[in-house]
Each structure stands twice: as C-alpha cells, then as structure tokens.
Amino acid sequence: MLADPFELHEPASIAEAVALAKRYCGDVRFLAGGTDVLPGLFRGLHTVRHLIYLGRIPELHVFDPIRGVFGAQTSMASLERDPVVRQRFVAVSLAAHAAAGPALRTSATLGGNLLVDTRCTFYDQSRFWREANEGCLKADGTECRVVSQGSRCYAVYSGDMAPPLLALGATVDIEGLEGRDSKPLEDLYSPGGDGRLSHALPEGALLVAVRLRDPNLWSSYSKLRARGAPDFPEGSIAIGIHETDGRLDHFRIAVGGIDTRPLVMNEITRPWLGKPMSDEVVEATVESVGRRLHPVANTALLTDYRKHVVTRFLRTDLARYLALRSKELTSSTPAGRVG
Amino acid sequence: MNGIVGSRVPLVDGPLKASGSALYTADLTLPGMLHGAIVRSPEAHARIVSMELWRAMEEPGVSAVITGDSYPRSFGVLPITRDETMLAVGKVRFRGEGVAAVAATSPEAAQRAARQIKVIYERLPEYEDPEASAATVTEKIHAHSPGMTNLQKEVRQEFGPVEEAFRTAAHVVTVRGKFPGVTHAALEPHAVLAHYTPDDRLTVWSSTQVPHYLHRALSEVLDIPEHRVRVIKPEVGGGFGGKGDPMPHEIVAAALSRETGRPVRIVLSREEVFYLNHGRHPTRHTLKLAADAEGHLMGFDLDALIDGGAASSFGTVTTYYNGVLATGPYRIPAFRYHGRRGYTNRPASGAMRAHGSVNTRYSMEVAIDMLAEELRMDPMALRMRNFLSPHTTTINEFRITSNSVVRCLEASRARSSWDTKYRKLPVGRGIGVACGFFISGSNSPIHFTPPFPQSTVHLKIDVDGGVTIHSGASDIGQGSKTIVSQIVAEVLGIPLARVRVAAVDTDSAPVDLGSYSSRVTFMMGNAARCAAEDMLRQWQKAAEEITGRPSAEFRAHDGRLEAPGNISISYLEAVHQAMRHHGALQSSGAYESPSLGGKFKGARAGTSPAYSFAAYVAEVEVDVDLGRIHVKKVWAAFDCGRPLNPMLVEGQIEGSIHMGLGQLLGEEMRYRGTRLMNPSLLEYRTLSPVEMPEVECLLVGEEDPEGPFGAKEAGEGPLPPVLPAVANAVYDAVGLRFTELPLTPDRVWRALRQKERGGGLQKPPAPKVDAR
Structure with a gap:
C-alpha cells in the first residue's frame, strides 16, 4: 500500500501553520508524530494533498511538568518517563506507558493521541478491503457494518491520553482563525456521539497545549487490551480524586475505548462532591458507570467482557484509593494496571 | 575434528543481519528495473465477465499489463495437485486472488495503473465451510473435485482391531476440537525480482524456502527449459512454511519481465501476504x-x-x-x-x-x-x-x-x-x-523423476585455503548456513572462519529439495559430512605424498593433518600439494533417504x-x-x-x-x-x-x-x-x-x-x- 502523493509543509510558527491550514482548507491535515496519520494515508483513509508537519514549531514542544503545561508535540515517551510527571500526574504517566510500544511512543505525541482517529474493524482496513466490503458510514459507504441500519457511526475513541487528562480536569489551548482560546478538554470532543468525527476542533484550528492545574490529585489509569502490548484500548478508565478535610472536592472519572468519544462521568461523580469517599460511593459509582457503558462489536474482544473489565478496574482502583486514604498515602502512590 | 560440532557457535550470518548489511530480495535493484503490482479480486467466488485494461496501459510509466491468459498453465508444489495459476483464469476462487498485473517505472505508477483496471464479475455461490464443501454443492470451486462436491482429498486408514478396542475398552475419552486457521506472519513479506534477458534466460531472486520447486514451476508455467532458468535465494526473513510453495507472484514477476524485457520486482504488502496465506488449516x-x-x-x-x-x-x-x-x-x-x-x-x-x-x-x-x-x-x-x-x-x-x-x-x-x-x-x-x-x-521427495538424492553438497577449495560450500539448502533464518559450516569445519579440522557458504544459486549449487519438513540438518547435514570426508581424503592422500606416511593415518585437527610419531603438516600444505596438477579441489556428497513405509x-x-x-x-x-x-x-x-x-x-x-x-x-x-x-x-x-x-x-x-x-x-x-x-x-x-x-x-x-x-x-x- 502506498499513499497518494502529497506535499509536506514544515512551518516554523503556529501562525504560519494556521495560515497554511487556511490556504489548503479541505485538502489538508496536520502531521504530528505520524503514527496515526501516516497509516491512515497508506490505507487511503485520508486523501489530502497537503500535510503540515508540526515538529518544527518550538511552542508546541513546551514541556513544563512543574507548571503542568505540555505542548501538543510532547512525545508520549517524555510523558511516560519524566519523573515529575510520574510523581505529580500519575495517571498521565501510566496512560503514556500503556500506549502502543516503546518505539512508537518516541514518535507519537500528546496532541496526536488526543486527536487520534476513531477506530473500527470495518474502517481500519486498506482501500482494497473497504471497497470489497462496499465501504461503511465512516468511509466510502452509506451503511454501518456494525449495527445494521445504524444511522450513526460507532467507531471508537482509542487514544490513551484523554481519559487521564479529563479525570484530572485538564484544559487545552487552541489556536484558531480567531486567535488563541482556552477551554476544557471535554470541549475537544464531539458531543453528538458520532464516530465519523474523532474530535470537535474546527477545521484549521490547532491544538497548542494541555494544561493541568492541580498536581495534588490522586489519579489512576487502567487499560484493557487484547495483549500486554501494543494494542489500542478495548476499554480504559481514569480517575481523579481530591479530598479536603475528608470531603471530596474533586472527583472525576473518564472512560476510553468504549464509545465514539471519551466519556466523562460528571453527572455520576458530581453529586458526591462535598461528601467523603466511602464504600457506598464506590458501589454506587461502579453501578452507575456500568450502566453508561454500551460497547458494540467493532473491536477485538467481546462486548460484555469489555464492559465487565472496565467496571472491575473502576472498583479495584477506587478500592485502592480507599485503602491508601486510610493510610494517608494518596498523593503519590501510583494506581492502575494494564489488563 | 576440533569440537566445532556441538558448540554454541553464533550464526555465521548474524553480524550481517544484525548490522543491516544483509541483502533481502526487496533490497535488490537492477538497472532499468520495473515495479510490479497485482490487481486483486474483491469477490470471493465469481466468474470474470470482462476486464478493461486500456486505461491502465495509458497510465504514465506503464510498460506492461498482463492477465491470467498470458500464462494459464497451472502449478502447485505437489505435482499431483497443480491447481494454482499465476493470475485467475476465467474465475476467481478467493477474495484477494490476483486477476491482472502491471509493470511500471515506480511502485506508485504501478499501483495507480492497477487501480485503473476495471473487472466485471458475475458472482457465484460462496463456500466458507468445509462441511458444506464435502456435501453436494451447486457450484464447484475446482472442476477436478469428485462428483458435485468441493472435496480436495479424502483419506481412510485403519490398522489393528479398532472396533474391538473401543468395544472392550475400560475407558474411552472423546475430544471434539475446533481450531481456526493461523498464518506464518514471517517478518519479511514475500518479494521477488525477475529478469528475463535476450539470450532467452530467466533469472529470479526470491524470498523462498524452496528454490528447486520454484525453479521447476517457472520452467513449466513459462515454458522455458529448466537449464535456462536460474533461481537465486537472497537472505530470507523467516518462512515457517509460508514460502514453501512456488507462489503466484513469483511467476507473475517472471512473466512481466519476459513481456517487457526488463527486470521486474514485486514486493507484497502485509495484507497481500495474508491473502497468499498457505497457512495452518482451520x-x-x-x-x-x-x-x-x-x-x-x-x-x-x-x-x-x-x-x-x-x-x-x-x-x-x-x-x-x-x-x-x-x-x-x-x-x-x-x-x-x-x-x-x-x-x-x-x-x-x-x-x-x-x-x-x-x-x-x-x-x-x-x-x-x-x-x-x-x-x-x-x-x-x-x-x-x-x-x-x-x-x-x-x-x-x-x-x-x-x-x-x-x-x-x-x-x-x-x-x-x-x-x-x-x-x-x-x-x-x-x-x-x-x-x-x-x-x-x-x-519421500515430491518429485520422483528423475530420481536423485534428497540433498547434494559440493565443496571447493582454491589456493586461498578457504572452503566454499555450494548447497541448494535454504537458510531462512533457522541457521542452516551455520550448521553446514560447522559440519564441514569439523570434518576438515579447520576453523569456522575458513569456511564460507555460497549463496543459493541453482546455476552453481547442486539440488537440495528445500527448507520444509525439518529436513535440512538431517539430510543436507549428511550430504555435507560426506562431501567433507571426500575432501579430507584428497588432503590425506596429499599428506601421504608429502610425508610418505599412509594417508589413513592422518587426522585433521586445528588446521593441521597429524599422524602418529609427531608427523604434522598444515592443511594448506596438503591442499597445495593436491592442487599441483589439476587446480582447485572439489568434492561432493549426497544424502539419499532409505526405503521406508508399508x-x-x-x-x-x-x-x-x-x-x-x-x-x-x-x-x-x-x-x-x-x-x-x-x-x-x-x-x-x-x-x-x-x-x-x-x-x-x-x-x-x-x-x-x-x-x-x-x-x-x-x-x-x-x-x-x-x-x-x-x-x-x-x-x-x-x-x-x-x-x-x-x-x-x-x-x-x-x-x-x-x-x-x-x-x-x-x-x-x-x-x-x-x-x-x-x-x-x-x-x-x-x-x-x-x-x-x-x-x-x-x-x-x-x-x-x-x-x-x-x-x-x-x-x-x-x-x-x-x-x-
């Protein structure tokens, strides 16, 4: 498989990158580490004639774990290995470590992972395969191959970085045609729940950086994948918790690898704010989150299993928090696992 | 004898592979080389109604477009079941089968042209379950299946009192097993480079386990005498059986080269390797x-x-x-x-x-x-x-x-x-x-005519003192080059570094049937030992000429030939003595399998x-x-x-x-x-x-x-x-x-x-x- 010819642009500034994106509007993609966009080009999933490489823009490489600022070009390997990230933003480090394999993580970037294309058995195939299958809703066709007569696309959000960052309450800096804007990470994802869109960034807008404010949260990330490496998540869950004087003032949960976008469970966790974390909270949360999970059969593993494992991770990770809390060790103890 | 056999010798080709210097088929280029691409069927079972080729022919850089009709003769690794063709002839039998092929000046141009080939198919009933294939079918996949079935082979064997055993047994256990197909997943995808030259000779470099069977298949399908076909096996990045048959793309590259008069290389994509399969049976x-x-x-x-x-x-x-x-x-x-x-x-x-x-x-x-x-x-x-x-x-x-x-x-x-x-x-x-x-x-060999040994090894030594091993056995990463080197060095009593294994080349290497059925160490190893013993006899005879001691007394050890009484000469002295009148020494050894079976x-x-x-x-x-x-x-x-x-x-x-x-x-x-x-x-x-x-x-x-x-x-x-x-x-x-x-x-x-x-x-x- 070979990609159609394209022109590679290598801007040195954000302004230049956004201007290029505007000039080639409709026929352009940003290229970060290349681990998602390039396979997509080889498979004919993207047919643009212009790629804007972001690696030469210094501002996108900002890496300041003390202040919690991470440029979009930060490599997954840096997030995985940096001792400050590992100590202050545990779930971020765990998630970076759980993504792909070591070689890919040196190229893959934070921004690329947040905006990774949604995945589906019927979509992540070569042009030949898709044409032989007469396409699908997300590419080259008019019917969903997963849910018969489905009117929306069920392709799955398959990044590792969104759940932990959402659980930690991250914000993102975005450079658009109207200038710089800062918004909650949630806003990066399409609220409509259609897998055809992997994110809600307007065309030509550029993700510049991710910001994390509070380094004192307890956090965890657990991921289910078919093998120990290097597969995409079949379900993942991140938790961010903070209590002041024994009462929750931060409690967020985000799930990846199940739905078309990362699911933030604020409506489940918000009512517990102001109350202490307890077995009762754990039980109620696990049950409510379980009800929100509706995977469909478009990845490798069985759907009931994926749902089981994600809720099991949630229960285990919350129980671990409770156990550590009783020993007042919650700030720096890593939690999570890859199953 | 010097203890090389039995020791933990690293692979003789390890440094080349680990440093990236080893050449695999996809690394090879020739002047004027074209790139081949294969058009594959999106249908699993269908009659080919028509093919529109002219658009591909008009694409820039395209030199040739061929279909199965160019060389429709069927082939297969077993001479009794030849049912593969280089490209589909008349109908397609699985999704991913080749239906046409293009040669062009770049891989991109070939792929672009391949996409321009439009094929109209008439769908036939598809068979996905061998149980259904064993029953009566409405459409046969291959005409030669018995009756109106899609059976390829049926075996019945019975030995001893089976009925009685199960009737009188104290315990009977039953397992109903179900296994999906699995495939080889060798690291190196299949690749081939073919060059048909104006002297009516065809040279094919291919990532194959079986140069000899490929040699035969190329000759048969393209109707070129075997002595004008030359197969060379470069380094192979794993086979596991997946490169153990002559494969369609190998014939296609040769056909495209013959059509264009230029070298043609085809490197399969990973997806194409999956369609080629030939893996473990479900x-x-x-x-x-x-x-x-x-x-x-x-x-x-x-x-x-x-x-x-x-x-x-x-x-x-x-x-x-x-x-x-x-x-x-x-x-x-x-x-x-x-x-x-x-x-x-x-x-x-x-x-x-x-x-x-x-x-x-x-x-x-x-x-x-x-x-x-x-x-x-x-x-x-x-x-x-x-x-x-x-x-x-x-x-x-x-x-x-x-x-x-x-x-x-x-x-x-x-x-x-x-x-x-x-x-x-x-x-x-x-x-x-x-x-x-x-x-x-x-x-049992696959081919019985003409009868010849399972494996033959030739050795050559010239004035430089290095022993060159010529063998058709394919090192596909398993280490057969190292094993043959160890055996020859052991018999001749010389350091491993004095031995080199020539590339497998059917023009110069004697036939070995190939790397399959775990035969190489046993069969090629025996042939190599015989060849080395033949060579040693020549050295011993020369030692007798130099020293006057009977040749049978000499033992090869540490680069020397030694006889009782502190008689010792270097192996090179013996070699140079033996070469005096007829130049480089050669020897040959072969392995014939015994007569076995009921x-x-x-x-x-x-x-x-x-x-x-x-x-x-x-x-x-x-x-x-x-x-x-x-x-x-x-x-x-x-x-x-x-x-x-x-x-x-x-x-x-x-x-x-x-x-x-x-x-x-x-x-x-x-x-x-x-x-x-x-x-x-x-x-x-x-x-x-x-x-x-x-x-x-x-x-x-x-x-x-x-x-x-x-x-x-x-x-x-x-x-x-x-x-x-x-x-x-x-x-x-x-x-x-x-x-x-x-x-x-x-x-x-x-x-x-x-x-x-x-x-x-x-x-x-x-x-x-x-x-x-």
Missing part, C-alpha cells in the same frame, strides 16, 4: 482414545475435516499428517483415521511450522490428560506406560530409531518439580504436561529417517477475574538427537514456543463468511513479548544412528507440545477444558463465568497413583 475433528483399566492405550480413532481454502498447496500431505503424525510417541495397537480436506472460497491453507500435526497433537494430549483423570493416574505415569520404545515400528509402519522420550519426560518432571505441584497448587495456578513427535525430513495407500506419508521427541511442562496462572492466562514458565525437554549447536536448538525451541503460544492464546484468521477481517499484524495479533514466558530448554536426546553427528530435527517438533501443555495446566488451575482455540481472555472469562454458575471453580481431583 480444523474440526473428533478424537477418541480407548484404554484398558491399567491405562494401556488400546485404540485411537480420529475423524478430521480441514479447510483447504481455494487451492491444494501441500494439502494432500496435510490431510495425511493430521492423522498419521499423532501415532507417536505412543504405542497404539489400533488406529483408524478418516480425514477430509474441503476447498472453500478463502485464501489457501498449506504447510505451517509443525505441518499438519499441531491441532491433532493438541487434542491427543488433552485426551491423554482426560484419560489420566478418569484412571485417577498421574498423567506423566500414564504417558510413561504408553511410550514407544527406541528401535521399533509403529502401527502404521513408521520405523522408529533413536527415541529419548522417556528421558524427556523424566527431565521435565524433575526440573519443573512436578511432583510437588500437580494438583497441589492453589486454585488459579496449575501445571500441565504434553509430549511431541515429529519427522526429521519427509522421507505397502498400503498413503504409506509414505509421515515416514522419516528419524523422529524428534519432546515432553514439555508448563506452569500457568489464570487471572480468574480477567480471564487472562499467564504462562509463567515452560520446561521444554527435547530430543533432537545430538544438538550440533545447542544455542540454535534453544533458539528454535524458544521461537516455537512463542509461535505455539500465539496460536493458543490469540492468533486467528478471523472471517465473516469468506471475508478475512484481520489482514494486518496489528489486528492478527501474534504473541507480544510481554506474554512470552521463561523457557528452560532441556536437550536430553541421545545420538541418532543415522543423523549427521547423531543429530535430528529441531525446527518444527518443538512447537506442538506447548499448546496442550498449557491447556492441561489451565485445567489443573481452574478445572476448565478448552477444546476450541484461541484462548483469548474474553472467551476464557466467559467460560469461567459459566463454570462459576455451575458450582464454582475448584481443583480437579488428585490422582491416586503417583508419577512413579
């Missing part, structure tokens, strides 16, 4: 074992149905192997086998490492575990009671020579602390055992001059919450006779365990109907390094009387035992029997939930009779 079988009250096996009955996909490949052999290779390492007084292979509209199945024996071995070893439980015996004790002895004959007339299976079982039992673990580990942890048996080369139909299938034996123990931990099987350690006791290079044997065992666990725990050619759903390495999922257990290799074999320096095979036999050893360990851990693969965590989890609902997880009952 299998369904029912296996029954009968035993008396003391645990002596009385009968073995097997009914197997295998999915051949759209071509025969090695399938006739596979159909036999599914049955006959399960008759060892046990003494079986009665054996019945019914095997069928059906064509379906899926990529062809063929030979894959431990060809034809893996799935039956799995169910056989699980059945023995079940039998042991019924008898309340330790499964090691039950096996010990039923082993074939050395130097015996099996029920189906396989000649057994060396056989160290008892030592294998004893070694793995002792090293694994079996007696303290079996049925004694806590719930969730378990230990299991399984045995193995495999051929050291197929005793007189019944199919009697030759599975005969071999020697067999490897194995006994593996695996220890596992089952995460009952997540359904994940963690293989903690494998004790792999293996009888490869005398290991000529223990490090390479260990590499083969570790690689086999990795591959076997891949099939057991995750790999699967996943289909929806005839559509392959996972033609990529990301979705096919071979075992990742994270899942690889610790392996302790126990090389306990005794010297084989006919193997070179006592050696037998170690390339395929190490694979099959690991699957049932782990499955039996899982049973020991959680009391669950799995007879369908693969054991992915979601499927294991489902089975565990069912088991819990049915009364909870517990250890199976302990034996009353211990292992002794």
Whole structure:
C-alpha cells in the first residue's frame, strides 16, 4: 500500500501553520508524530494533498511538568518517563506507558493521541478491503457494518491520553482563525456521539497545549487490551480524586475505548462532591458507570467482557484509593494496571 | 575434528543481519528495473465477465499489463495437485486472488495503473465451510473435485482391531476440537525480482524456502527449459512454511519481465501476504482414545475435516499428517483415521511450522490428560506406560530409531518439580504436561523423476585455503548456513572462519529439495559430512605424498593433518600439494533417504529417517477475574538427537514456543463468511513479548544412528507440545477444558463465568497413583 502523493509543509510558527491550514482548507491535515496519520494515508483513509508537519514549531514542544503545561508535540515517551510527571500526574504517566510500544511512543505525541482517529474493524482496513466490503458510514459507504441500519457511526475513541487528562480536569489551548482560546478538554470532543468525527476542533484550528492545574490529585489509569502490548484500548478508565478535610472536592472519572468519544462521568461523580469517599460511593459509582457503558462489536474482544473489565478496574482502583486514604498515602502512590 | 560440532557457535550470518548489511530480495535493484503490482479480486467466488485494461496501459510509466491468459498453465508444489495459476483464469476462487498485473517505472505508477483496471464479475455461490464443501454443492470451486462436491482429498486408514478396542475398552475419552486457521506472519513479506534477458534466460531472486520447486514451476508455467532458468535465494526473513510453495507472484514477476524485457520486482504488502496465506488449516475433528483399566492405550480413532481454502498447496500431505503424525510417541495397537480436506472460497491453507500435526497433537494430549483423570493416574505415569520404545515400528509402519522420550519426560518432571505441584497448587495456578513427535525430513521427495538424492553438497577449495560450500539448502533464518559450516569445519579440522557458504544459486549449487519438513540438518547435514570426508581424503592422500606416511593415518585437527610419531603438516600444505596438477579441489556428497513405509495407500506419508521427541511442562496462572492466562514458565525437554549447536536448538525451541503460544492464546484468521477481517499484524495479533514466558530448554536426546553427528530435527517438533501443555495446566488451575482455540481472555472469562454458575471453580481431583 502506498499513499497518494502529497506535499509536506514544515512551518516554523503556529501562525504560519494556521495560515497554511487556511490556504489548503479541505485538502489538508496536520502531521504530528505520524503514527496515526501516516497509516491512515497508506490505507487511503485520508486523501489530502497537503500535510503540515508540526515538529518544527518550538511552542508546541513546551514541556513544563512543574507548571503542568505540555505542548501538543510532547512525545508520549517524555510523558511516560519524566519523573515529575510520574510523581505529580500519575495517571498521565501510566496512560503514556500503556500506549502502543516503546518505539512508537518516541514518535507519537500528546496532541496526536488526543486527536487520534476513531477506530473500527470495518474502517481500519486498506482501500482494497473497504471497497470489497462496499465501504461503511465512516468511509466510502452509506451503511454501518456494525449495527445494521445504524444511522450513526460507532467507531471508537482509542487514544490513551484523554481519559487521564479529563479525570484530572485538564484544559487545552487552541489556536484558531480567531486567535488563541482556552477551554476544557471535554470541549475537544464531539458531543453528538458520532464516530465519523474523532474530535470537535474546527477545521484549521490547532491544538497548542494541555494544561493541568492541580498536581495534588490522586489519579489512576487502567487499560484493557487484547495483549500486554501494543494494542489500542478495548476499554480504559481514569480517575481523579481530591479530598479536603475528608470531603471530596474533586472527583472525576473518564472512560476510553468504549464509545465514539471519551466519556466523562460528571453527572455520576458530581453529586458526591462535598461528601467523603466511602464504600457506598464506590458501589454506587461502579453501578452507575456500568450502566453508561454500551460497547458494540467493532473491536477485538467481546462486548460484555469489555464492559465487565472496565467496571472491575473502576472498583479495584477506587478500592485502592480507599485503602491508601486510610493510610494517608494518596498523593503519590501510583494506581492502575494494564489488563 | 576440533569440537566445532556441538558448540554454541553464533550464526555465521548474524553480524550481517544484525548490522543491516544483509541483502533481502526487496533490497535488490537492477538497472532499468520495473515495479510490479497485482490487481486483486474483491469477490470471493465469481466468474470474470470482462476486464478493461486500456486505461491502465495509458497510465504514465506503464510498460506492461498482463492477465491470467498470458500464462494459464497451472502449478502447485505437489505435482499431483497443480491447481494454482499465476493470475485467475476465467474465475476467481478467493477474495484477494490476483486477476491482472502491471509493470511500471515506480511502485506508485504501478499501483495507480492497477487501480485503473476495471473487472466485471458475475458472482457465484460462496463456500466458507468445509462441511458444506464435502456435501453436494451447486457450484464447484475446482472442476477436478469428485462428483458435485468441493472435496480436495479424502483419506481412510485403519490398522489393528479398532472396533474391538473401543468395544472392550475400560475407558474411552472423546475430544471434539475446533481450531481456526493461523498464518506464518514471517517478518519479511514475500518479494521477488525477475529478469528475463535476450539470450532467452530467466533469472529470479526470491524470498523462498524452496528454490528447486520454484525453479521447476517457472520452467513449466513459462515454458522455458529448466537449464535456462536460474533461481537465486537472497537472505530470507523467516518462512515457517509460508514460502514453501512456488507462489503466484513469483511467476507473475517472471512473466512481466519476459513481456517487457526488463527486470521486474514485486514486493507484497502485509495484507497481500495474508491473502497468499498457505497457512495452518482451520480444523474440526473428533478424537477418541480407548484404554484398558491399567491405562494401556488400546485404540485411537480420529475423524478430521480441514479447510483447504481455494487451492491444494501441500494439502494432500496435510490431510495425511493430521492423522498419521499423532501415532507417536505412543504405542497404539489400533488406529483408524478418516480425514477430509474441503476447498472453500478463502485464501489457501498449506504447510505451517509443525505441518499438519499441531491441532491433532493438541487434542491427543488433552485426551491423554482426560484419560489420566478418569484412571485417577498421574498423567506423566500414564504417558510413561504408553511410550514407544527406541528401535521399533509403529502401527502404521513408521520405523522408529533413536527415541529419548522417556528421558524427556523424566527431565521435565524433575526440573519443573512436578511432583510437588500437580494438583497441589492453589486454585488459579496449575501445571500441565504434553509430549511431541515429529519427522526429521519427509522421507519421500515430491518429485520422483528423475530420481536423485534428497540433498547434494559440493565443496571447493582454491589456493586461498578457504572452503566454499555450494548447497541448494535454504537458510531462512533457522541457521542452516551455520550448521553446514560447522559440519564441514569439523570434518576438515579447520576453523569456522575458513569456511564460507555460497549463496543459493541453482546455476552453481547442486539440488537440495528445500527448507520444509525439518529436513535440512538431517539430510543436507549428511550430504555435507560426506562431501567433507571426500575432501579430507584428497588432503590425506596429499599428506601421504608429502610425508610418505599412509594417508589413513592422518587426522585433521586445528588446521593441521597429524599422524602418529609427531608427523604434522598444515592443511594448506596438503591442499597445495593436491592442487599441483589439476587446480582447485572439489568434492561432493549426497544424502539419499532409505526405503521406508508399508505397502498400503498413503504409506509414505509421515515416514522419516528419524523422529524428534519432546515432553514439555508448563506452569500457568489464570487471572480468574480477567480471564487472562499467564504462562509463567515452560520446561521444554527435547530430543533432537545430538544438538550440533545447542544455542540454535534453544533458539528454535524458544521461537516455537512463542509461535505455539500465539496460536493458543490469540492468533486467528478471523472471517465473516469468506471475508478475512484481520489482514494486518496489528489486528492478527501474534504473541507480544510481554506474554512470552521463561523457557528452560532441556536437550536430553541421545545420538541418532543415522543423523549427521547423531543429530535430528529441531525446527518444527518443538512447537506442538506447548499448546496442550498449557491447556492441561489451565485445567489443573481452574478445572476448565478448552477444546476450541484461541484462548483469548474474553472467551476464557466467559467460560469461567459459566463454570462459576455451575458450582464454582475448584481443583480437579488428585490422582491416586503417583508419577512413579
């Protein structure tokens, strides 16, 4: 498989990158580490004639774990290995470590992972395969191959970085045609729940950086994948918790690898704010989150299993928090696992 | 003799490969070279109504467009079942089959042109299930199937009093096994470079395990005399059986080169390699074992149905192997086998490492575990009671020579602390055992005319003192170059660095049948030893001329020829003396396999001059919450006779365990109907390094009387035992029997939930009779 010819642009500034994106509007993609966009080009999933490489823009490489600022070009390997990230933003480090394999993580970037294309058995195939299958809703066709007569696309959000960052309450800096804007990470994802869109960034807008404010949260990330490496998540869950004087003032949960976008469970966790974390909270949360999970059969593993494992991770990770809390060790103890 | 044989010599081509200097087919270029691309069918079974080629012809850079009609003659690795063509002729039989091919000045131009070829198909009924293929069909996939069926091969064999055995047995166990297809997943995708020159000669460089069979197929299909066809095998990045047939793209490249008069290279994409397949057959079988009250096996009955996909490949052999290779390492007084292979509209199945024996071995070893439980015996004790002895004959007339299976079982039992673990580990942890048996080369060649040895080796030495080995044997990464170098250096008593192996080139190398059926060390090794002994005799004669001492007194050692009484000359002195009148020295050695096997139909299938034996123990931990099987350690006791290079044997065992666990725990050619759903390495999922257990290799074999320096095979036999050893360990851990693969965590989890609902997880009952 070979990609159609394209022109590679290598801007040195954000302004230049956004201007290029505007000039080639409709026929352009940003290229970060290349681990998602390039396979997509080889498979004919993207047919643009212009790629804007972001690696030469210094501002996108900002890496300041003390202040919690991470440029979009930060490599997954840096997030995985940096001792400050590992100590202050545990779930971020765990998630970076759980993504792909070591070689890919040196190229893959934070921004690329947040905006990774949604995945589906019927979509992540070569042009030949898709044409032989007469396409699908997300590419080259008019019917969903997963849910018969489905009117929306069920392709799955398959990044590792969104759940932990959402659980930690991250914000993102975005450079658009109207200038710089800062918004909650949630806003990066399409609220409509259609897998055809992997994110809600307007065309030509550029993700510049991710910001994390509070380094004192307890956090965890657990991921289910078919093998120990290097597969995409079949379900993942991140938790961010903070209590002041024994009462929750931060409690967020985000799930990846199940739905078309990362699911933030604020409506489940918000009512517990102001109350202490307890077995009762754990039980109620696990049950409510379980009800929100509706995977469909478009990845490798069985759907009931994926749902089981994600809720099991949630229960285990919350129980671990409770156990550590009783020993007042919650700030720096890593939690999570890859199953 | 200088101790090179038997020592842990690193691969002689290791530095080249590790440094990236080794040249593989895709690295090769020639001036004026064109690039080929193959147009593939989106239909699984369809008549080709018409093809529009002119648009492709008009694309810039395109030199030729061909279809199956250019060279419609069929070929196949077995001369009795030639049913593949270079490109489809008249109809397509599986999705991904080539229908046309393009040669152009760049890969991009070739691909662009290929996309311009429009084919109109008329769909035919699709067959995805070999059961349906064995019944009456409305549309035959190949015209030569019997009646209105899509059967490719049917085998019936019966030896001894089978009915009586099952009627009078105290115990009968039955396993209904179901196995999806798996594929080789070699690191290097197939690639070929062909150059047809104006002197009516064709040279083909290809990533192949079988240069000789490719040589024949090119000659036959293109109608070029064999002496004008030259096949060269560059480095090969893994084969595992997947490069063991002459393949369509190899013929296509040659045809395009002949059409254009320019060299043409084709490098398959990973997806195309999946469609080429020729991998392990999807299998369904029912296996029954009968035993008396003391645990002596009385009968073995097997009914197997295998999915051949759209071509025969090695399938006739596979159909036999599914049955006959399960008759060892046990003494079986009665054996019945019914095997069928059906064509379906899926990529062809063929030979894959431990060809034809893996799935039956799995169910056989699980059945023995079940039998042991019924008898309340330790499964090691039950096996010990039923082993074939050395130097015996099996029920189906396989000649057994060396056989160290008892030592294998004893070694793995002792090293694994079996007696303290079996049925004694806590719930969730378990230990299991399984045995193995495999051929050291197929005793029968595929072609009988003209008759010639299985392997021939030529040696040449000139004034520089370096010995050049010419052999048609294919090093595909397994290390045959190193083994042949060791053997020659050992006999000639010279350092390994004085020996070099010439590239496999059919113009200069004598025929070796190829790297399949684990034949190379045994057969080429014997040929090499003979060639080296022939060379040594020439040196000894020269030593006699120099010293006046009888030639028979000279021994080769440390680069010298030494005779009693402190007589010693360097080997080079002898060589230069011998060369004095006729220049460079040459020698030749050959291996002819013995006459083996019975007189019944199919009697030759599975005969071999020697067999490897194995006994593996695996220890596992089952995460009952997540359904994940963690293989903690494998004790792999293996009888490869005398290991000529223990490090390479260990590499083969570790690689086999990795591959076997891949099939057991995750790999699967996943289909929806005839559509392959996972033609990529990301979705096919071979075992990742994270899942690889610790392996302790126990090389306990005794010297084989006919193997070179006592050696037998170690390339395929190490694979099959690991699957049932782990499955039996899982049973020991959680009391669950799995007879369908693969054991992915979601499927294991489902089975565990069912088991819990049915009364909870517990250890199976302990034996009353211990292992002794």
